[in-house]
Amino acid sequence: xxxxxxxxxxxxxxxxxxxxxQSNPLERLAALKKYLRLETRRLQLRHRYGISGSKIVxxxxxxxxxxxxxxxxxxxxxxxxxxxxxxxxIALGGYGRxxxxxxxxxxxxxxxxxxxxxxxxxxxxEALLYSLWDTGFTVGHSCRSMSECLEMARGDSTSRNxxxxxxxxxxxxxLFRELARRMEAEIAGGRRTPVLEDLEAERASRHGxxxxxxxxxxxxxxESAGGLRDFHSMLWAARVAHGYSNLAEMVSAGLMPEPxxxxxxxxxxxxxxxxxxxxxFTGRRADLLTLDLQSRVAPNLGYAGTPALRDSEIFMREYYxxxxxxxxxxxxxxxRAVAQRGRSGWLGRMREAAALRGHPARGETPEPANAxxxxxVAGLMRAYQEGAADGRSLDLAWLEDLRGRMPVINRRFRTxxxxxxxxxxxxxxxxxxxxxLRQMYETGFLGRYLPEFGRITCLVQHDLYHRYTIDxxxxxxxxxxxxxxxxxxxxxxxxxxxxxxxxxxxTLHLGLLMHDIGKGLGEGHTEKGIVIAGRVCARLGLPHGPxxxxxxxxxxxxxxxxxxxxxxxxxxxxxxGFAAQVGTLDHLNMLTLLTYGDLHGVGPGVWNEWKDAxxxxxxxxxxxxxxxAIDEAGGAGRMVEVLVEQLSGNSGGExxxxxxxLLPDDYARYTSSDDILEHxxxxxxxxxxxxxxxxxFNAQARCTDLHLCARNRRGLFAAVAGxxxxxxxxxxxxxxxxxxxxxAIESFKVRDSDGEPITERSRWEELEREIKxxxxxxxxxxxxxxxxxxxxxxxxxRGQVAPLPTRITWDNRSSARSTILEIRTGDRLGLAYKIxxxxxxxxxxxxxxxxxxxxxxxxxxxxxxxxAGERLADEAIPPVEAAVRLALNDRSSAQEGIK
Numbered sequence: 001x002x003x004x005x006x007x008x009x010x011x012x013x014x015x016x017x018x019x020x021x022q023s024n025p026l027e028r029l030a031a032l033k034k035y036l037r038l039e040t041r042r043l044q045l046r047h048r049y050g051i052s053g054s055k056i057v058x059x060x061x062x063x064x065x066x067x068x069x070x071x072x073x074x075x076x077x078x079x080x081x082x083x084x085x086x087x088x089x090i091a092l093g094g095y096g097r098x099x100x101x102x103x104x105x106x107x108x109x110x111x112x113x114x115x116x117x118x119x120x121x122x123x124x125x126e127a128l129l130y131s132l133w134d135t136g137f138t139v140g141h142s143c144r145s146m147s148e149c150l151e152m153a154r155g156d157s158t159s160r161n162x163x164x165x166x167x168x169x170x171x172x173x174x175l176f177r178e179l180a181r182r183m184e185a186e187i188a189g190g191r192r193t194p195v196l197e198d199l200e201a202e203r204a205s206r207h208g209x210x211x212x213x214x215x216x217x218x219x220x221x222x223e224s225a226g227g228l229r230d231f232h233s234m235l236w237a238a239r240v241a242h243g244y245s246n247l248a249e250m251v252s253a254g255l256m257p258e259p260x261x262x263x264x265x266x267x268x269x270x271x272x273x274x275x276x277x278x279x280x281f282t283g284r285r286a287d288l289l290t291l292d293l294q295s296r297v298a299p300n301l302g303y304a305g306t307p308a309l310r311d312s313e314i315f316m317r318e319y320y321x322x323x324x325x326x327x328x329x330x331x332x333x334x335x336r337a338v339a340q341r342g343r344s345g346w347l348g349r350m351r352e353a354a355a356l357r358g359h360p361a362r363g364e365t366p367e368p369a370n371a372x373x374x375x376x377v378a379g380l381m382r383a384y385q386e387g388a389a390d391g392r393s394l395d396l397a398w399l400e401d402l403r404g405r406m407p408v409i410n411r412r413f414r415t416x417x418x419x420x421x422x423x424x425x426x427x428x429x430x431x432x433x434x435x436x437l438r439q440m441y442e443t444g445f446l447g448r449y450l451p452e453f454g455r456i457t458c459l460v461q462h463d464l465y466h467r468y469t470i471d472x473x474x475x476x477x478x479x480x481x482x483x484x485x486x487x488x489x490x491x492x493x494x495x496x497x498x499x500x501x502x503x504x505x506x507t508l509h510l511g512l513l514m515h516d517i518g519k520g521l522g523e524g525h526t527e528k529g530i531v532i533a534g535r536v537c538a539r540l541g542l543p544h545g546p547x548x549x550x551x552x553x554x555x556x557x558x559x560x561x562x563x564x565x566x567x568x569x570x571x572x573x574x575x576x577g578f579a580a581q582v583g584t585l586d587h588l589n590m591l592t593l594l595t596y597g598d599l600h601g602v603g604p605g606v607w608n609e610w611k612d613a614x615x616x617x618x619x620x621x622x623x624x625x626x627x628x629a630i631d632e633a634g635g636a637g638r639m640v641e642v643l644v645e646q647l648s649g650n651s652g653g654e655x656x657x658x659x660x661x662l663l664p665d666d667y668a669r670y671t672s673s674d675d676i677l678e679h680x681x682x683x684x685x686x687x688x689x690x691x692x693x694x695x696x697f698n699a700q701a702r703c704t705d706l707h708l709c710a711r712n713r714r715g716l717f718a719a720v721a722g723x724x725x726x727x728x729x730x731x732x733x734x735x736x737x738x739x740x741x742x743x744a745i746e747s748f749k750v751r752d753s754d755g756e757p758i759t760e761r762s763r764w765e766e767l768e769r770e771i772k773x774x775x776x777x778x779x780x781x782x783x784x785x786x787x788x789x790x791x792x793x794x795x796x797x798r799g800q801v802a803p804l805p806t807r808i809t810w811d812n813r814s815s816a817r818s819t820i821l822e823i824r825t826g827d828r829l830g831l832a833y834k835i836x837x838x839x840x841x842x843x844x845x846x847x848x849x850x851x852x853x854x855x856x857x858x859x860x861x862x863x864x865x866x867x868a869g870e871r872l873a874d875e876a877i878p879p880v881e882a883a884v885r886l887a888l889n890d891r892s893s894a895q896e897g898i899k
Contacts, residue, residue, distance in 0.1 A: 005058065005059060005062055008039075008059055008062055008063065009062065009066065011039075015035040015038075015039075016035075016066065016070045018031060019031045019032055019035060019070065020070070020074065029131070029134055029135070032067070032131065032134075032135055033134075033135050033136075035067075036063075036067070036135055036136075039063045040063075040102065043056055043059055043060060043063075043102065044102070044280050046059075047273075047276055047277065047280060048300070050302070052269050052272075052273060053268075053269045053270065053271070053272025053273030053274070053275070053276055054099070054268070054269045054272055056102075056272075056273070056276050057094075057098070057099040057100055057101055057272060057276065058098050058099070060100045060101065060102060061091075061095060061098040061099065061100040062098075064095070064100055064106060064137075065091075065169055067132075067135075068089060068108070068128065068132075068169050068170065069169060069170045071127070071128045071131050071132070072089060072124070072128060072169075072170045072171070074127075075124055075127035075128060076124065083120070083124065083171070084170070084171050084172060085171075085172050085174075086112065086113060086117050086120065086171075086172065087110060087111065087112050087117065087120065087121050087124060087171045087172060087175070088110075088111040088168060088170070088171035088172045088173075088175045088176045088179075089108060089109075089110055089111075089124075089128075089168075089169045089170040089171050090108065090109045090110075090111055090166050090167065090168055090169060090176060090179075091106075091107070091108055091166070091167045091168075091169050092107040092108065092109055092140075092162040092163065092165065092166055093107040093140075093161075093162040093165055094107070094165070095107050095108070095167075096162070096165035096166050096167040097165045097167075097232075098167065099272070101272075101275055101276055101279050101285075102276055102279035102280050103279040103282075103283065103284050103285045103286070104279070104285055105137075105138040105139065105140055105285065106132065106137050106138070106139045106140070107139075107140040107141075107162060108139065108140070108141050108169070109141070109142050109143075109144060109149075109166075110122075110124060110125040110141070110142070110143040110144075111144060111145075111146070111149065111171075111175055111176070111179060112143065112144075112145055113145065113146070113175065114145050114146075114147075115145075117145075118143065118145065121143045122143050125141060125143050129141055138285075146175075146178065146179060146182065149163065149179060149183075150182060150183070150186055153183065153186065154186070154191075157195075157198045157199075157202060160195070160198075161199075161202075161232075161236055163179075163183060164183075164236050164239055164240075164245075165232075166179070166180070166183075184243075187240055192240055192241065192340075195240050196237060196240055196241060196337070196338050196340070199233055199236055199237050199240070199334075199338070200338050202233070203230075203233050203334070206223055206229060207224075207225050209223070210223040210224045210225075210227075211224040211225055212225050213225055213226075213327075213468065213472055213476075214226030214320060214323035214324045214326070214327045215320050215323070215324065215458060215468055215469035215471065215472035216467060216468060216469075216472075217291070217460060217466060217467050217468060217469065218288060218289060218290050218291060218467075219288075219289050219319075219323065220287050220288050220289070221271050221274055221275045221278070221287050221288075221289055222275065222287040223287070224323075225323075225327050226320075226322075226323030226324055226326045226327035227271065227323065227326070228268065228271055228272065228275070230326055230327055230330040230331070230334075231264065231268050231326060231330055233330065233334055234330040234331075234333050234334040234337070237333075237334050237337035237338055238250055238255065238333065238337045240337070241337035241338070241340040242255060242337065242340070247261040247264065247265060248261070250333070255333070255336070256333060260329055260332075260333075263325055263329060264325070264326065264329045264330065266322070267322040267323070267325045267326040267329075268326065270318075270319070270322045271319075271322060271323065271326065273301070274289065274297065274301070274319060275287060277297050277300050277301060278293060278297065281293070281296055281297065281300060289319070291312075294312040294315065294316055294460075295310075295311075295312045297312075297315065298310075298311040298312040298314070298315035298316075299311055301315060303315040308520070308521070308522070309520070312460075313459065313460055313520075316458070316460040316469075317458045317459060317460070320458035320460070320469060321458055324442075324458070328442060380445070381419045381422045381423060381449075382422050384422070384423075384426055384436050384439070384440060384445075385422040385423070385425050385426040409445065409448040409449055413449070414449060414451075414539060415539055417541055419449075420539075420540040420541050423449070423540070424506045424510075424540065424542075425506075427505065427506035427509040427510055428504070428505050428506045428509075429505075430481070430482075430485045430499060430500075430505050431482050431485035431486050432482065433478060433481070433482065433505070433509045434475065434478035434479035434480075434481060434482040435479065435482055437475060437478060437509075437513070438475055438479065441453075441457075441471070441475060450513075450536060452514075452517055452532050452535070452536055453471065453474075453513065453517065455520070456469075456470040456471050456474075456516070456517060456519060456520055457469075457471045458471065459471065459519065459520045466602055466603065467602065467603030467604070468601070468602075468603065470516050470519050470520065473516065473601045473602065474512065474513060474515070474516055474601065475601075476600065476601035477512050477515075477594075477597035477598050477600060477601030478509060478512050478513065478597060478601075479601075480596070480597045480600035480601060481499065481508075481509075481512075481593060481596075481597050484496060484499060484596070485499060494616065495592075495593065495596060498589040498592060498593065498619075499589075499593055501586075501589055502586065502589050502590055502593065503586050504546065506546075507546045507549050507550060507553075507590065508553070508590045508593060508594065510536075510537075510546075510550055511533075511549070511550045511553030511554065511557075511590065511594060512553075512594055512597055512598075514529060514532070514533040514536065514550060514553075514554055515529065515553065515554050515557040515594065515598065516529065516557075517529045517532045517533060517536075517554070518530070518531075518532055518554075526554065526555060526557070526558075529554045530551050530554050530555055533550050533551055533554050534547065534551060537550055537551075549587070549590070552587065553590060553591065553594055556581065556582075556591055557591075557594055557595075557598060558598075559578075559581065559591075560578075560591050560592065560594075560595040560615065560618065561595050561598065561599060561611075561615070563578050563618060564595075564611070564614040564615045564617065564618040565611065565614055565850065565852065565859070565861075566822060566850065566859070566861045567814065567815075567820070567861070568815060568818075568848045568863055569614070569617050569618055569621060570664040570665075570667075570848075571814075571815050571816065571817070573814065573815065573816050574814060574815070575618075575621045575622060575625060576625060577814065578618065578622055579622045579625040579626055582622055582626065583626075584626065585623065585626050585627055588619065588622055588623060588626060592615065592619045595615060596615065599611060599615075609698075610733055610749070610852075655680065655684075656676075656680065659676070659679070659680045659683065659739070660676075661740075662739035662740040662741055662743075663737055663739055663740075663745075664737075667737055675707070675747065678694055678707050679707060679709060679745050681694075682694060682707060682708070682709035682745075683709045683739075683743050683745070685709070686709060686710070686711065686743065689772070690710060690711070690772055690775050690776060691708060691709065691710040691768075691771055691772055691775055692708065692709045692710070693706070693707070693708045693764075693767070693768045693771060694706075694707050695707075695758070695764050697757055697759055698749065698757070702751075702756075702757060703732055703749045703750060703751050703757050704749070704750050704751065704757045704758045704759065705747065705748070705749055706747070706748040706749075706750050707745070707746075707747050707748075708720060708745075708746045708747075708748070708771070709743055709744065709745055709746075710743070710744055710746075710775060711742060711743065711744070712738050712742045712743065712744035714840055714843070714845055715836075715837070715840035716744055716746075716775075717734075717736060717744075717746065717832075717836045717846050717849065718833060718836035718837040718839070718840045719771075719774050719775060719781065720746060720748075720771060720774075721734075721832040721833040721836050721837075722774070722781045722782075722784070722785050722830075722833040722836075722837060723767070723770050723771050723774045723779075723781065723784075724748070724750065724767070724833075725785050725788060725789075725829055725830040725832075725833045726770070726781065726784035726785050726787070726788050727763075727766070727767055727770060727788075728752060728753045728788060728829070729750050729751070729752060729753075729758065729767070730750060730751050730752070730753060730755075730827075730829060730853070731748055731749075731750055731831075731832045731851055731853075732748075732749040732750060732751060732851075732852070732853045733748070733749045733850070733851050733852050733853070734746060734747065734748045734749075734832070734849055734850070734851045735747045735849075735850070736846065736847075736848055736849050738847075753829065782837075785830055785833060788829070788830070789829060789830055804824075804825055804826035804857060805825070806823065806824070806825040806826075806885065806888055807823070807824040807825070808821070808822070808823055808881050808884065808885070809821075809822040809824075810822075810877050810881070812871060812872065812874060812877070815863060815871070817847065817863075817865070817871070818847050818848065818863035818864060818865050818871060819863070819864050819865070819871045819872040819877070820861065820862070820863055820864075821839075821861070821862045821863075821864055821880075821884075822859070822860075822861050823835060823858070823859075823860045823861075823862075823884070823888075824857065824858070824859050825857075825858055825888060826857065826858065827853045827857060827858040828858075831858055831860070831888075832851050832860065834887045834888060835860060835862065835884060835887065835888075836849075836862075837887075838883050838884050838887040839862065839864060839880075839884075841883075842880060842883060843866070843867045844864045844865065844866060844867075844872075844880070845864065845865045845866075845867075845869070846862050846863070846864055847863045847864065847865055848862075848863035849861065849862050849863070
């Protein structure tokens with residue numbers, strides 16, 4: 001099955017003759033809809049048959065062209081000749097490029113000669129638009145004169161870009177050509193530089209919004225880096241800078257070599273085909289390639305799974321290969337075009353430097369390479385090494401030329417002691433290692449030198465936690481340490497200090513490079529990663545010490561995050577158990593930094609002040625166990641005195657000391673002075689009321705911090721969580737503390753049901769009244785929650801493959817005082833209330849809780865005791881789990897085990 005545009009034109013001609021014969025408007029509309037359905041179905045069959053993306057969108061454009069031309073003829077009737085000389089119907093944007101995807105909007109402009117023809121153009125547009133709307137099209141439209149077009153292009157970059165792709169559909173060829181001439185003159189007449197600057201700013205803004213890397217877990221095939229828009233931006237820049245509007249012209253002019261044009265064309269066609277399938281499958285304009293759609297698109301495009309990889313993983317790996325190529329090549333030629341304005345744009349923002357061992361530095365013009373010259377690849381590794389030493393980067397164009405010579409990186413090269421020494425040396429440079437590894441990765445050098453890393457290149461992670469592919473996640477994790485060493489903020493000085501204290505940064509960086517290397521090989525990626533890391537270290541000739549340290553980092557890479565976020569750090573058994581696993585201060589420093597980088601590499605917003613505080617709390621407490629002499633706080637007593645001095649001006653010093661004495665030592669160490677003062681103030685209000693409540697907008701976490709003090713009782717947390725649920729407030733996290741005198745302190749981070757902070761004073765006043773009513777027994781809380789949950793309209797979660805299963809884990813050994821209940825499930829309104837009220841109904845107390853929500857996943861940790869204040873007996877756990885599962889509408893009674 002082939003795409004023959006002439007055949008389509010002939011078929012459309014026959015269809016239009018039958019449509020034009022319909023005198024009744026309703027019958028004509030019905031015939032038009034039938035024609036469009038038939039042609040769309042034919043295109044879909046051709047797409048399923050394997051026809052290229054570019055041919056499908058060209059055919060779709062032609063079908064719509066013929067519709068608009070036919071409708072224009074019907075609209076002007078007998079005055080056709082006169083109308084064609086006075087007006088021009090012009091396709092803009094993607095439609096103008098003849099790249100109309102199956103469900104894309106139509107963007108058209110009705111061009112007229114001026115005031116005398118404006119009314120006629122408006123009537124013509126109205127006649128066409130109603131027919132297009134009635135057939136189901138979304139149409140972007142305008143009626144403009146020549147001067148209005150030019151004025152619009154000067155003031156609106158989006159409209160100007162659309163006009164760069166303008167194409168005549170019907171009407172005056174002379175009028176259209178005049179518009180094109182005046183647009184070219186406008187750009188050439190002193191506006192070239194601002195237009196190029198606008199294009200550069202637009203690209204940066206788009207990448208900031210939709211993703212700056214190609215290897216996103218859920219990319220937007222049009223707008224993300226490596227998507228279709230990167231290609232469009234490159235062509236617009238080439239058009240403005242050089243006057244060439246397509247790849248063939250750029251090749252003919254010597255601006256682009258044929259292999260690069262061919263690579264970009266193949267990548268662009270692949271992404272077009274993916275976009276076409278998204279539109280055909282969903283029946284709407286869908287450009288976001290979500291996880292659920294990946295599993296549907298993959299078989300549609302002919303991908304089949306293997307025992308090791310799903311069909312969607314194989315498909316996405318190929319997508320990322322094309323998207324990376326699109327991003328890399330488009331950036332290269334976009335930057336060359338932008339450089340015509342007198343500065344080097346994106347390249348110019350990178351660090352300029354002198355040549356490295358004969359390898360041109362970024363910003364220099366490289367000499368064309370001779371394909372027959374031998375390549376000094378060992379010298380290239382030394383160049384990378386020196387670049388890491390003083391912050392220099394090799395020129396992108398030169399590295400692109402070197403890409404074709406990568407096969408010389410063979411087994412002999414990979415086992416060279418000289419090369420390994422240079423590689424380990426570049427990894428020792430804090431602040432530059434990530435940037436150099438990124439450049440090695442982009443050219444394919446890193447995957448050739450470390451085939452183990454090459455295996456995970458472009459490998460997607462099918463979970464709702466990671467935003468990037470495995471390779472991209474690892475590189476971002478290392479780059480976050482680059483950013484750390486280059487930062488100046490006081491809040492990061494503690495991490496910068498331990499980074500400087502690491503004995504061998506190369507061990508830390510190689511550990512980060514290897515920490516997820518076992519993914520994509522089935523279950524147990526950590527153990528498999530240890531084996532792979534061992535092979536890499538052996539090939540690099542590393543001695544036993546660093547090899548053992550790297551294996552240890554791979555083994556422990558999730559332990560510190562899990563311990564800090566899921567365990568009660570006031571429990572000394574937790575700290576001593578973790579310290580026993582860590583062993584040395586250098587291990588602790590490296591693992592803290594690895595955890596910091598790992599969390600930063602997951603996705604925007606994953607690292608937050610809550611995780612920062614917990615990670616640092618665990619670091620300090622573990623350090624105090626490993627090296628008691630360097631406990632910089634000087635003991636809990638000294639910390640209390642410091643806080644008393646800080647806060648005594650706002651409250652009596654003795655009151656502050658009493659408040660802190662009634663709470664665990666870690667409260668004084670890890671609670672901010674502002675929060676301590678607020679808790680003390682709220683506790684004092686309990687002399688006159690049942691509960692004290694305050695709120696504060698948290699700009700960093702984009703949420704509202706809610707503090708509450710009340711007399712402790714069984715079910716207090718459930719009552720407060722239930723009231724929040726009944727008011728439509730989502731709980732993101734919570735910290736519970738109970739003073740020795742029975743005053744409970746609960747600190748929540750919350751948002752409204754739309755995911756926004758709550759700042760209205762009236763709403764908080766209402767919430768405070770409802771909490772007090774609930775605590776006073778004046779409210780049927782269960783009924784109020786039920787009403788709210790019934791009213792809540794369920795919304796499909798973006799990218800969710802299937803509802804997240806509920807996983808319940810019990811730990812009856814880690815805490816001396818409590819049984820630890822860990823629940824992982826899909827987030828939903830009222831989740832914390834359901835769990836807490838179920839436990840209260842079983843006469844169980846919550847001694848400590850950590851509630852966290854991330855990307856629609858909830859991880860709730862509860863330290864619970866029985867009515868006597870003791871840990872639960874092992875035999876008492878199954879009925880508690882069954883009750884919790886029942887409350888969460890999870891009938892499965894399978895227990896994952898008591899640790």
